[in-house]
Amino acid sequence: MTMSADNTERLIDPSRERLAEVLQLQREAQRREGIPDLETRLSRIDRLALAIIEHADDIVDALNADFGNRPALASLRSDVVASVTEAEYIRANLAEWMAPQASEMGPGMGIPVTMSPQPLGVVGIVGPWNFPVGLVIQPALEALAAGNRVMIKFSDIPERTGRVVAGAVASRLSQEEVAVVLGDRDTAVAFSDLPFDHLFFTGSPGVGRAVAAAAGRNLVPVTLELGGKNPVLVSAEASIDEAAARVAASRMNNGGQLCLCPDDVYVPRDSVDAFADAFANAIRTSLPDYAHNGDVITVINEANYARILRLIEDARAKGARIQPIETGDGDASLPDPETRRIAPTLVFDATEDMLISHEEIFGPVVVVRPYDDVSDVIERIAAHPHPLVAYYYGPEGEEFQRYIDETSSGGVTRNDLALHLMVPDVPFGGIGMSGTGVYHGKPGFDTFSHLRPVASPQLPFSMGQMVGAPFLPDTAETERTQLEGLRASIAARVGA
Structure with missing residues (x-):
């Protein structure tokens, strides 16, 4: 199954209104269908990887045309193989990553706690032009592994490649699962203004500032993969x-x-x-x-x-x-x-x-x-x-x-x-001007997940009642005694 770079029948209207509609479509689907199980996540990962593989020749040709000259092997290696092979690594480890974790200290305190990685919701991904396919597909695979829906803003500079990738993704996944958006700088601004549950950006520090500022207006957490000297x-x-x-x-x-x-x-x-x-x-x-x-x-x-x-x-x-x-x-x-x-x-x-x-x-x-x-x-x-x-x-x-x-x-x-x-x-990411946040493999899964703790106490009393009114004098004295013991212990360590 292949698709010409000129095929436009599946492209999304990049208007601000339509972008908001696609976000709402994905958000409603996420609420309606609930947290996706392992098989659903694996299916989405497989279909996204397959879409890129099936259109590999078209992608390579489009990249060559967009760059002016880019050897087929360079594009195949860096923008196709490098991204889709991670799908197999994710596949082999996803069940383990999804498993709830138990607190080691909780049972001894009478407060057993399980921590379950849950999807954030809808993740927006803004891609660069230098490796335009690999650097959106890899984070998209990790976001899907974490159970999210994904919207991708493809760079407008490699325009031919964007059309091929948009068509490829649409051939295997619905807009409710993964949507690829094409468009110019105005589209990128409108995309960054959307109230995603997480926004992932790869590009220059200058543009990264604008993306972070736009996301900040909606209190959207961001991962910024930037550069530097x-x-x-x-x-x-x-x-x-x-x-x-x-x-x-x-x-x-x-x-x-x-x-x-x-x-x-x-x-x-x-x-x-x-x-x-x-x-x-x-x-x-x-x-x-x-x-x-x-x-x-x-x-x-x-x-x-x-x-x-x-x-x-x-x-x-x-x-x-x-x-x-x-x-x-x-x-x-x-x-x-x-x-x-x-x-x-x-x-x-x-x-x-x-x-x-x-x-x-x-x-x-x-x-x-x-x-x-x-x-x-x-x-x-x-x-x-x-x-x-x-x-x-x-x-x-x-x-x-x-x-x-x-x-x-x-x-x-x-x-x-x-x-x-x-x-x-190994987590990949920058620090300071070169970026914030990490991805690649399990660190990427963690970036696009919320580790949600659930406590089921086995205490013989109510903590809520214990720490609230009435504030009894003997309880206050117990707290002061505990505090004094802690002060003495710390003072001994620092030599005071």
């Missing part, structure tokens, strides 16, 4: 050639359009030239003749192409040394606004007054920063907004532990690209 600390003990090659591969992932890409690379001063040479060699080996290479993932649209060039030119105008990497005879044509290709570029001598020192690059450019003392690097990273991920190249020793202890980030990976992201039961 991810640092790389290359230790003096690291293999410079290996570090440079791996940083180059990481930077060029999805053409640099990845929230996990390294932005700033701190290299020992006497190794900067060796690092730059090894980085350039790695690019030439993996992406020769960059201007014409079919494996190059191009910049998504004109606006982002212009934004990346603005960062480069601002740095150049303020004294930075810009080094485009030569890869072949076609380099003279770069940057090329027609194909939206920008040569992989190293930036040296960046200063704090440059835009590139503060804005996430999101393109095939990396800033190289020499250092003499690792303490200065750690201090600079700690003083800046917390990134989504911090990278370290070198052995797992005292310096690496200090890097972990004295900086803060959503996650840390040593000697590779965001490996913590790839372990299915």
Whole structure:
């Protein structure tokens, strides 16, 4: 079962009124049908995964058209396989996740308590353009696993892909279960204004602020998966050639359009030239003749192409040394606004007054920063907004532990690209400016669930009566005696 990218018969009218109607439709269905059982949840998970698999070829073709050039394998791996394979992991563990939990202390207190994970209701998901399918399907699967209904606002930038995904989802799930909404910025604003039971957003910190503000007006809890200027600390003990090659591969992932890409690379001063040479060699080996290479993932649209060039030119105008990497005879044509290709570029001598020192690059450019003392690097990273991920190249020793202890980030990976992201039961998310909240596997199930405690006391008295009027003098004296005992115990511990 496939559907053309031009098929529009199942698309939802993106008007504010219709969005509210779809939300109400899902909310009424949730109330009418109650908490979905295991089989219902598994059916929805299976059907959503199947819808994406059945339309995989159409999705890959649409992504290539939307990006200008995006190899089929890149799209298949990152936007299709990566998301739907999690469905199998969820399937294998969902019964255990759904099981009620018993308080360990409750029975001893005469207050047995069970805690049952229950669905929040209707979850809204606002997706990004860089991995537009995977980064809405994965949280949607976890929200369905938790028993929720889901509304997805697909990015308007990969427009063709949005049409295919909307049709694919509609072919297997009703609007009462999962609804995909297409539309422009006005639609995104109207979507964020809806009184969801939870709102999940992936995108830039700037847009994340607006989404959080809109959700706050309705007291809707939010998960924000943002980005930031991810640092790389290359230790003096690291293999410079290996570090440079791996940083180059990481930077060029999805053409640099990845929230996990390294932005700033701190290299020992006497190794900067060796690092730059090894980085350039790695690019030439993996992406020769960059201007014409079919494996190059191009910049998504004109606006982002212009934004990346603005960062480069601002740095150049303020004294930075810009080094485009030569890869072949076609380099003279770069940057090329027609194909939206920008040569992989190293930036040296960046200063704090440059835009590139503060804005996430999101393109095939990396800033190289020499250092003499690792303490200065750690201090600079700690003083800046917390990134989504911090990278370290070198052995797992005292310096690496200090890097972990004295900086803060959503996650840390040593000697590779965001490996913590790839372990299915590890929470993924940012901190501060790089996001709030987590998902992936069980942490995602927990994000979209409410752990509801139910107490069934076995006390020989009523706690409500005990703590209420009348307030008897002898009871007050008992409380004071208890408080004095607690004071003495604490005072002894602190030496007071």
